[in-house]
Amino acid sequence: MLQQKIPATVITGFLGAGKTTMIRNLLQNAGGKRIALIINEFGDLGIDGDVLKGCGAEACTEDDIIELTNGCICCTVADDFIPTMAKLLERENRPDHIVIETSGLALPQPLVAAFNWPEIKTQVTVDGVITVVDSAAVAAGRFADDHDKVDALRVTDENLDHESPLEELFEDQLTAADLIVLNKTDLIDAAGLQAVRDEVASRIARKPSMIEARNGEVAAAVLLGLGVGTEDDIANRKSHHELEHENGEEHDHDEFDSFVVELGAVADPAAFIERLKGVIAEHDVLRLKGFADVLGKPLRLLVQAVGSRIDSYFERAWAPGEARGTRLVVIGLHDMDEQAVRAAIAAAA
Ligand SMILES: Nc1nc2c(ncn2[C@@H]2O[C@H](COP(=O)(O)OP(=O)(O)OP(=O)(O)O)[C@@H](O)[C@H]2O)c(=O)[nH]1
Numbered sequence: 001m002l003q004q005k006i007p008a009t010v011i012t013g014f015l016g017a018g019k020t021t022m023i024r025n026l027l028q029n030a031g032g033k034r035i036a037l038i039i040n041e042f043g044d045l046g047i048d049g050d051v052l053k054g055c056g057a058e059a060c061t062e063d064d065i066i067e068l069t070n071g072c073i074c075c076t077v078a079d080d081f082i083p084t085m086a087k088l089l090e091r092e093n094r095p096d097h098i099v100i101e102t103s104g105l106a107l108p109q110p111l112v113a114a115f116n117w118p119e120i121k122t123q124v125t126v127d128g129v130i131t132v133v134d135s136a137a138v139a140a141g142r143f144a145d146d147h148d149k150v151d152a153l154r155v156t157d158e159n160l161d162h163e164s165p166l167e168e169l170f171e172d173q174l175t176a177a178d179l180i181v182l183n184k185t186d187l188i189d190a191a192g193l194q195a196v197r198d199e200v201a202s203r204i205a206r207k208p209s210m211i212e213a214r215n216g217e218v219a220a221a222v223l224l225g226l227g228v229g230t231e232d233d234i235a236n237r238k239s240h241h242e243l244e245h246e247n248g249e250e251h252d253h254d255e256f257d258s259f260v261v262e263l264g265a266v267a268d269p270a271a272f273i274e275r276l277k278g279v280i281a282e283h284d285v286l287r288l289k290g291f292a293d294v295l296g297k298p299l300r301l302l303v304q305a306v307g308s309r310i311d312s313y314f315e316r317a318w319a320p321g322e323a324r325g326t327r328l329v330v331i332g333l334h335d336m337d338e339q340a341v342r343a344a345i346a347a348a349a
Contacts, residue, residue, distance in 0.1 A: 005125040006089075008098035009224060010112060012173045013132030014143075014166070015104030015287040015331060016306030018183040020048045022132055022216025022223075023101055027052070029220050030059035036088055036095035037065045038081075040073035042103040043258040043329035047289050051302075054316060064095065072103045072253055074110040081114055089123050097224055098124065104287065105169065105253050105331075108176035109239045115231035128226030131177035132216070136187035137307060138196045143170040165255035165333065166286075172239040174200060177208045178228045186214040187309075206237070256286075257334045261342055263326040263349045265293040269301055273310050275348035281308045283332065283341050290328035291315065292349075303328060 011019050020039075027035060037060050039048050049067040052060075066088070068080050088098070102108060108129055115126050137143070143166050174180065180200060185193055197210060211218065241251040266272045269292060280288060288305040292312075299314035318324050326349065330341055 005123060006094060006096070006098055007127035007224070007227070008100060008115070008124050009127045009226070010100050010102065010108055010129045010176075010230070011132065012102045012106060012108045012129060012176065013104065013181075013183075014134060014137070014170055014173065015042070016304075017104065017132040017134040017137075018181075018213075018216045019101050019104070019132050020051055022181065022183065022213070022218060023099060024052055024055045024057075025216050025218070026099070026220050026223055027055060027057035027060045030057070030224075031220055033059060033096045033220070033224065034093075035060045035064065036098050038068060038073075038084060038088075038098065038100045039065065040068040040101060040103045040106065042072060042105045042253075042256070043260065043287075043289075043331055045260060045290055045327060045329045047291075047302075047329070048101065072106045073100070074102070074106045074108070075250075075252065077110055077114045081111065082117060082120065085120055085124065097127070105256055107169070107172050107239045107241065107251060109172070109234060109237060109242060110251075112176065112230050112234040116234075121231070126228065126230035127224065128178035128228045129176045129230050130179045130181060130223060130226075131173050132181045132183050133174075133196070133200060134184050134306065135182045135193060135196045135212075136184045136309075138199055139188045139192045140307070142307065143167050168240045171203050172241075174204045175206070175237050175239065176230075176234070177204075178226055178230055179223075180208055180210045181216070181218060182210055182212045183216055184214065185212045255334055256331060257336055257338065258329060258331040259338055259342075260290075261326075261328045261330060261345050263292075263328075263346060265295045265324070266301075266326055266349050267295050269294050269312065272348055273303070273312055276303070276305065276345065277308050277310055279341065279344040279348055280305055280310075283336055283344070285330055285332045285336065285341065287331040288328055290326070292326040292328075293318075293324040300324075 041048050053062050292301040302315035304311045
């Protein structure tokens with residue numbers, strides 16, 4: 001008997017838009033579906049995997065969560081993604097649905113195109129590409145033209161052949177979408193939200209549905225079962241890079257940089273977070289996440305910054321034998337002054 005293709009949902013969206021939060025909610029409300037999750041993160045701390053494994057959802061046990069940490073999934077399709085999928089499909093107990101979280105810097109197009117590779121195409125289809133948007137960041141003009149910044153980047157990289165890297169990536173992720181989730185609606189008012197809708201719509205020729213969400217709360221029935229088969233249409237959703245380099249030149253993420261800062265224990269977490277806000281604003285850090293060791297506390301403090309908004313909460317106890325310490329991934333544009341950011345974070349602790 002012909003086996004039914006397994007549907008795979010690709011969840012994309014810029015750094016910190018709320019992808020992991022939405023997936024966590026999805027796993028906890030999956031209505032009996034068994035989900036396998038492939039997570040790809042930029043920066044090598046594996047925070048998303050930790051957050052999702054910690055959610056204890058029955059729909060997706062720790063075994064069903066696969067982390068791809070070898071750079072952006074769109075650059076490692078042949079070496080990482082295809083072998084991972086092949087292994088997943090060999091399992092006796094195949095999942096009902098596959099969910100793939102791309103890194104916040106990934107171009108979804110090469111990933112979706114990989115579903116046309118013969119070894120995958122016969123067994124899996126892309127149920128849909130869902131692009132999560134940080135509505136507050138759009139409203140604040142995060143993805144709007146920043147000509148000063150682009151000009152500054154050109155000084156250090158004369159080969160820079162396109163507009164603002166943030167703007168391009170934002171548009172590429174929207175271009176790939178079958179469904180757009182305007183997340184973080186709690187942070188803006190109705191007029192702001194309408195402006196975000198208009199801006200998002202103005203950036204893409206196709207008109208995928210847009211829905212609004214806070215904390216990624218969207219019913220599983222809305223996210224899963226779109227039934228699009230996006231791999232058959234991906235050639236019509238070209239990224240800026242594909243349009244500029246029709247000759248097949250490889251893309252990269254050279255416009256962005258990430259590094260991990262490791263520190264000892266923090267004495268006053270509230271003061272640390274306040275000082276981090278200052279560092280982020282001064283150096284235009286795009287995303288900072290990780291955890292802190294707080295003196296005298298048995299739990300580790302999870303730190304999540306998107307721009308200068310920081311969430312932090314005591315997440316879980318340090319495991320027996322686990323080395324305590326503060327570890328933070330910092331992501332910014334490639335002109336970010338790594339040494340200055342490192343020194344400023346160390347001084348903030
Ligand atoms: N206020 C508010 N915060 C949100 C919302 N959704 C997510 N967040 C917070 O935004 C931060 C980033 O959320 P994540 O779900 O980790 O974002 P992500 O897209 O997975 O981030 P990357 O994987 O780093 O690209 C976290 O601190 C979340 O708690 C929302 O709707 N409103």
